[in-house]
Amino acid sequence: MTALSYAHGTSDTPLLGQTIGENLARTVAAFPDRDALVDVPTGRRWTYAQLHAETEVLARALLARGVAKGDRVGLWAVNCAEWVLVQYATARIGAIMVNINPAYRAHELEFVLRQAGIGLLIASTGHKSSDYRALVAQVRDNCPELRETVFLGDPGWAELTAAAPAVSPEQLAAREAELSCDDPINIQYTSGTTGFPKGATLSHHNILNNGYWVGETIGYTEQDRVCVPVPFYHCFGMVMGNLGATSHGACIVIPAPSFEPAATLRAVAQERCTSLYGVPTMFIAELNLPDFATYDLSSLRTGIMAGSPCPVEVMKRVVTEMHMSEVSICYGMTETSPVSCQTRRDDDLERRTATVGRVLPHIEVKVVDPATGVTLPRGEAGELCTRGYSVMLGYWEEPEKTAEAVDAGRWMHTGDLAVMREDGCLQITGRIKDMIIRGGENIYPREIEEFLYGHPKIADVQVVGVPHEKYGEEVLACVILRDPAESLTLAEIQDFCRERLAHYKVPARLRTLESFPMTVSGKVRKIELRERYGS
The missing domain is CATH 3.40.50.980 (Rossmann fold)
Structure with a gap:
């Protein structure tokens, strides 16, 4: 019998029952x-x-x-x-x-x-x-x-x-x-891709423990020095960075008021940092500095990459050229303080690039059918839900919106599509709201994106659904070319896809762009791509 997509992070170490x-x-x-x-x-x-x-x-x-x-x-x-x-x-x-x-x-x-x-x-x-x-x-x-x-x-x-x-x-x-450690201590407003943002209300217990366990998972001690170029106003900075450091006696290093790749590497070299944080685009910017090789990064051993999937080639360079052999991938959301899943120090390259790791201690995760809420067998895609100490107290003064996100069993419904593998590692395959429904067929943009990354002319790609009179939605591929001087036609894309993808997944439209609209936390704003190019 196939195991269910459920996992519980166990530990002999108890949660911290303290205030910050x-x-x-x-x-x-x-x-x-x-x-x-x-x-x-x-x-x-x-x-x-x-x-x-x-x-x-x-x-x-x-x-x-x-x-x-x-x-x-x-x-x-x-x-x-x-x-x-x-x-x-x-x-x-x-x-x-x-x-x-x-x-x-x-x-x-x-x-x-x-x-x-x-x-x-x-x-x-x-x-x-x-x-x-x-x-x-x-x-x-x-x-x-x-x-x-x-x-x-x-x-x-x-x-x-x-x-x-x-x-x-x-x-x-x-x-x-x-x-009390259960008192509300922090309100963080979610990005609000539709309408006004909601204020996720978090307690001492939520964020102190999450920072502590993220730090434990990458082996922080008082010897560590953590370079934090990610914004403090986001959980990545103030929880995984600040609380992750102070709960272990490590040092917080601020390289600049906002992200600057050169300032970040200077700070790592000057302060002999052992850990560096960032979203993949930050690491790419650092690696692409013309004078990258002049920075002494030999003190680094670990760090955290989060916010979006890391391309394999980037991860290889982070491990070898930045000396971050123990770099960790984290997955989470503001409403869960934020991290639910994380790769371990000894995970191989495949796990660090194809998955977001396994559930953290004292947290439960499951993958459910979005329509029925029933837990799915491992290997099947569904909505990722998480439960435990990390789930927010609620959205500030918005009980109805809280009830939409956190069910009666205290499971936080993330809105993310995921697959739990047999080894317990989770793969995030997209957002439920990003799923394209074309003529009754469910299309997952991530699958098409991963395929199009193999096209020799394409450096980056985002796939979104746009309105179609007959089918409800059709597939639009937005691409950034490796060589801006080259051109790419819709016919070329379709020829590339036809032998390998089902006909309904083949892009019906193409846009060539110089860059994608991004959120401040480093995620592509797919809603903006749909709005701009959907007509």
Whole structure:
């Protein structure tokens, strides 16, 4: 009898039953003099004792400003040391930190400020072409709950921290004693590919344990130095990066305010980092630097690649040329804190490129028929569901949307199509909403994409469904050519496919592009491809 597509990550090591503040204090007691945080652009660095002392000052200052347990504190900033200080200080007083995407414009900023009921906003002064002061001023009158905005690098930040003496260490300790590890501590807004984003509400227990287990899986100790070029406002940065490091006594290294390939490799070389994070496009950009060979990356041993599948050739270069022999692939989503599955340190190249690994300890996963909810046999494609400590508390003040995503059995329905192999490794084959239904036939874009990667003229490809009067949908292939000077016709694509793919999977339309629209977390916005080229 074929095994079912169900797996449960077992472990003799229990979950952490602590708040983030308690866990940080434990690490400080064990490694007070080890590096905890290095902000390379400004040259500032903190030991664990110094980091703990500075988060205490900020925590007391926030209490002095009247921030109560459960109050929402917005953080709208690029990667910087202050981001980390706010993350741990708000956790220590039980405030709910709301991550705000640095790319947001006025409309999106106003939505988050209002929906989360943010009372205090801490913000950078700007990012790229955005003037944050002007944008806050633009929406301020429409956000009645916003009492105060503090800009980093302004006198306001110094005034905020100067308020700390008004609250004693004993008063802070009293607040910390009131906190439970199950309290909400963080709201992260999902990308919102349709309509407004939803605020995934996460507890100490959710994100502390997830950061801890991701770090455990790649063998972090106090000897590790983790370069984090991915954004802090996303789970990849603040959970897998910051909490993964501090729960093991490792050092967080900030290479730049936002991703710069050269700055990232400089930071790795300068700080002798042992671990490097990124989405595949980041690693590709680093490897393609003209002076790549001049960076000394010999200190690296591991790292995390997530966000989208890694091409085999890229993985080979990361392992050999970047010395990341133990690099790990992670799969997850904001609503699950984020990681559910991860490759192991000794997994071979095939598992690291064809799968997202196996379920993490203390988490369950299953693959179900999207229509019936019944668990499928291994080897069959269906919707991936996950359950355990990592599943969010819910979407902030949206119980109906929460119920749509998390069922009565507390299974989070990811919306991702997956296959569980006999060895328990999972392959993500696409999104349910990306599935194309042509004349009653289900078409999985990932299958066609993988096939078209074999065409000699194609460097990258995305397949989407677009409206068709007779069949409901038809297949559109959007391609980036290896040589922009060459051309590629629809007839060439169809001839390439006809002998190997069923007729209904053969692309009916073709678009040649210079680049794909991307989300800030490095995923292709297929919805935008459909909207642009679907008519």
